[in-house]
Amino acid sequence: MSTQSDIRPEVDSIRSNPKTQVLIIGGGINGIGTFRDLALQGVDVVLIDRGDYASGASSASSHMIHGGVRYLENGEFRLVRESVQERNRLLRLAPHYVKPLATTIPIFSIFSGILSAPLRFLTHKQGKPKERGALLIKLGLLGYDSFSRDGGNVPRHKFVGRKKSLAKLPKLRPDVKFTATYYDATVENPxxxxxxLxxxxxxxxxxxxxxxYVEAVGSDGDSVVLRDMLSGETFEVTADVVVNTSGPWTDLTNSTLGEPTKFMGGTKGSHIVLDNQELFDATGGTEVFFENDDxxxxxxxxxxxxxxxxTTDLEADPSEPSVTTEAEIDYFFGLMKHVFPTIKVDRSQIIYRYSGIRPLPGHGDTAPGFVSRDYRIEQSNFADSKTVKQLSLVGGKWTTFRALSEHMTNxxxxxxxxxRTVSTTDLPIGGGAGFPQTPAAVTSWVKAHGADIGEARARVLLARYGTKAAAVIDFIVAQSDTSGGTGAVDTPLATLPGYSNGEIAYLMTEEHTVHLIDLLLRRTLIAFVGLLNQASFDELSALAAKAAGWTPERLAEERAQTVENLRFFHGIELEATSATATAAS
Known part of the structure; x- marks a missing residue:
C-alpha cells in the first residue's frame, strides 16, 4: 500500500505522458551520459533505472579515470587513445570531482616477463604468471606517454632507481629495484x-x-512495461528507440523485454577501504599499482x-548479488604485505567494502585480465515490434562514458x-562549470557566496559540490527564511559537524533521493569514509524522515532495509531500532 511519501512527480510525469522518442533503460554512468547528450540535442528522452542512479556496476569502480596502460598489452590501442583523451577532457570538464593522480609501480626485477609478453599479446591467455620487469614496464610507459601528446595535460612518466625510490617511499619492500611513476586521474566522488549529469x-x-526505482518488467507490442518499485504500480511507455544500458544485466534486460541475447560475460571486482594512517602515509600521496605473482x-x-x-578479477553471475568475500580480503592483505611488508593491516581497519560486476563482453576461454574493456553497440528490433528499434550497449567504463554516450547518441x-546540434566535447559538467581552480579564485568564490553561511562553510560546500554549492547555499538560506529565521542558518549535525540539517534537507528533497541508503552511499561519502556509526545513523535517518515526510512506519522500514544493505554488501554493522531515532521521529 502506497503512502503520500511514495507519490513521486518524476514517475507521474512519465506515466501521464507515456510516449517518448528514446527510452533508456539503465541509469549507470553510460545510460546517464547518453540521457544528458540526447537531452542536449532536444530529443524527447526518458531514463529509468530499477535502483538509484549509479547504484549498480557504476558504484563499484576503483575511482580511477585512466587511459588503461595495461590495455596496450591487449592490443587495444583505439581504446587507450580514446581513454587518454577522455581522461584529459574530464580533468578540464569536471575539475570539482576529477583530480590528477600520480601512480607508482614498484619493480622488483629487470628482465622478467619480456619473453612471455609477446605470447600473452598474441593469444590473450594468461599462461604461467610472470612478474613484469623494468624493461617491459619502461616500454609500456613509453607507449602510454605517446598517446598523451595530443592535448595531454599530465606529465610524462618518471623512472627512478632503488635509492630514490626508497627515499620517497621508505616503507616499500627493500629489494625494490626501480619505481615507475606515471599520471592518470581519480574521481573522488563518482x-x-x-x-x-x-x-x-x-x-x-x-x-x-x-x-x-522504476523497473522494466516486460514488453507489450511496441511498448515497454514499467513498474514503480515504490508503489508497485505498472504502466507502459512507447518509444521510437529503446536503449539498453543496463551494464552487466544487459542480457537479463533483453530477456525480460522478450529478445534474449548472449552479449555479456562480466567479471567481479572487489575493494576494501581502510582507515590506516601508516599505510596512507606510506603511499606518499600516489596510487601504488602493481601486479601480483598470479x-x-x-x-x-x-x-x-x-x-x-x-581489485580482483573473477568470473561472476549477474543474477547473483556481488559481495566482497573473506577470501578476497585475505588476498588483499597478502598483496599489501608483498609491497609494504612492515605495515600491519587487519580486519579491524576495514571501514567499508564493496563489490561489483564489470559489464564486459562474453569472452569464452580468454583469461579475465585480457577480456576487452572496449565497448560496442548492438542494434536490433525491439521485441516483436516492426517499427521500434533497440540499441544495446556491450561494455563501457567510467573513463570513456562521455565518448561512449556520444556514439550511442549519434x-x-x-x-x-x-x-546532432550540440557537442559535449568541451561542455563542463555540473558543478565543474565555472569551478575556481586557483587559490585566489577559490577565495573570490567563497567571499561572493559565504555572506549568509560563512566563508569557511562556503569553502566546504564548494569542495563537496563544485559550483553547484551555490544552489545548496540558496536552499539553506531560503529554508531558514521560511522557518522565520529561527536558529542558525546552517546548523551543524551533532554527530557529523561537517554536514548540516539544511544540507541534508537539500539532498533529500532536491536530488531524487528516494531511500535512506541513497543518502548514505551516493549523495554523500559518509559511509565510504567510515563516518557512519549508530549515533550518526540515528541522527541522519531522523533528519531524512523529516525532510521527506516519512511516516514512523516508513522510517522504520527504511532503517531496517538500510541496515541489512549495509551489513550484507558493505560490512557495516548497525541496529535498525534505536530509542534515540524513535524519539527524534
Whole structure:
C-alpha cells in the first residue's frame, strides 16, 4: 500500500505522458551520459533505472579515470587513445570531482616477463604468471606517454632507481629495484558526478524526464512495461528507440523485454577501504599499482583520507548479488604485505567494502585480465515490434562514458532521422562549470557566496559540490527564511559537524533521493569514509524522515532495509531500532 511519501512527480510525469522518442533503460554512468547528450540535442528522452542512479556496476569502480596502460598489452590501442583523451577532457570538464593522480609501480626485477609478453599479446591467455620487469614496464610507459601528446595535460612518466625510490617511499619492500611513476586521474566522488549529469540533462528542458526505482518488467507490442518499485504500480511507455544500458544485466534486460541475447560475460571486482594512517602515509600521496605473482593487477589508492585497495578479477553471475568475500580480503592483505611488508593491516581497519560486476563482453576461454574493456553497440528490433528499434550497449567504463554516450547518441539520432546540434566535447559538467581552480579564485568564490553561511562553510560546500554549492547555499538560506529565521542558518549535525540539517534537507528533497541508503552511499561519502556509526545513523535517518515526510512506519522500514544493505554488501554493522531515532521521529 502506497503512502503520500511514495507519490513521486518524476514517475507521474512519465506515466501521464507515456510516449517518448528514446527510452533508456539503465541509469549507470553510460545510460546517464547518453540521457544528458540526447537531452542536449532536444530529443524527447526518458531514463529509468530499477535502483538509484549509479547504484549498480557504476558504484563499484576503483575511482580511477585512466587511459588503461595495461590495455596496450591487449592490443587495444583505439581504446587507450580514446581513454587518454577522455581522461584529459574530464580533468578540464569536471575539475570539482576529477583530480590528477600520480601512480607508482614498484619493480622488483629487470628482465622478467619480456619473453612471455609477446605470447600473452598474441593469444590473450594468461599462461604461467610472470612478474613484469623494468624493461617491459619502461616500454609500456613509453607507449602510454605517446598517446598523451595530443592535448595531454599530465606529465610524462618518471623512472627512478632503488635509492630514490626508497627515499620517497621508505616503507616499500627493500629489494625494490626501480619505481615507475606515471599520471592518470581519480574521481573522488563518482556517484555525485553521475548525479551532476542527470541534473544537466533535466536543465535542458521538460523534454528530458527521468525516474529512479522504476523497473522494466516486460514488453507489450511496441511498448515497454514499467513498474514503480515504490508503489508497485505498472504502466507502459512507447518509444521510437529503446536503449539498453543496463551494464552487466544487459542480457537479463533483453530477456525480460522478450529478445534474449548472449552479449555479456562480466567479471567481479572487489575493494576494501581502510582507515590506516601508516599505510596512507606510506603511499606518499600516489596510487601504488602493481601486479601480483598470479598475474592480477592490484591498487592501493590514498583517497578521501583513507586507503582504497582492490581489485580482483573473477568470473561472476549477474543474477547473483556481488559481495566482497573473506577470501578476497585475505588476498588483499597478502598483496599489501608483498609491497609494504612492515605495515600491519587487519580486519579491524576495514571501514567499508564493496563489490561489483564489470559489464564486459562474453569472452569464452580468454583469461579475465585480457577480456576487452572496449565497448560496442548492438542494434536490433525491439521485441516483436516492426517499427521500434533497440540499441544495446556491450561494455563501457567510467573513463570513456562521455565518448561512449556520444556514439550511442549519434546512433539514436540516426534512427530518429535527426542531426546532432550540440557537442559535449568541451561542455563542463555540473558543478565543474565555472569551478575556481586557483587559490585566489577559490577565495573570490567563497567571499561572493559565504555572506549568509560563512566563508569557511562556503569553502566546504564548494569542495563537496563544485559550483553547484551555490544552489545548496540558496536552499539553506531560503529554508531558514521560511522557518522565520529561527536558529542558525546552517546548523551543524551533532554527530557529523561537517554536514548540516539544511544540507541534508537539500539532498533529500532536491536530488531524487528516494531511500535512506541513497543518502548514505551516493549523495554523500559518509559511509565510504567510515563516518557512519549508530549515533550518526540515528541522527541522519531522523533528519531524512523529516525532510521527506516519512511516516514512523516508513522510517522504520527504511532503517531496517538500510541496515541489512549495509551489513550484507558493505560490512557495516548497525541496529535498525534505536530509542534515540524513535524519539527524534
Amino acid at each position: 556517484e555525485r558526478l553521475a548525479l551532476d 542527470v541534473q544537466d540533462a533535466l536543465a535542458a528542458g521538460p523534454h528530458a524526464r527521468t525516474a529512479n 598475474g592480477r593487477i592490484v591498487l592501493i589508492n590514498p583517497l578521501n583520507g583513507r586507503v582504497l585497495t582492490g 546512433e539514436a539520432l540516426a534512427l530518429l532521422g535527426r542531426q
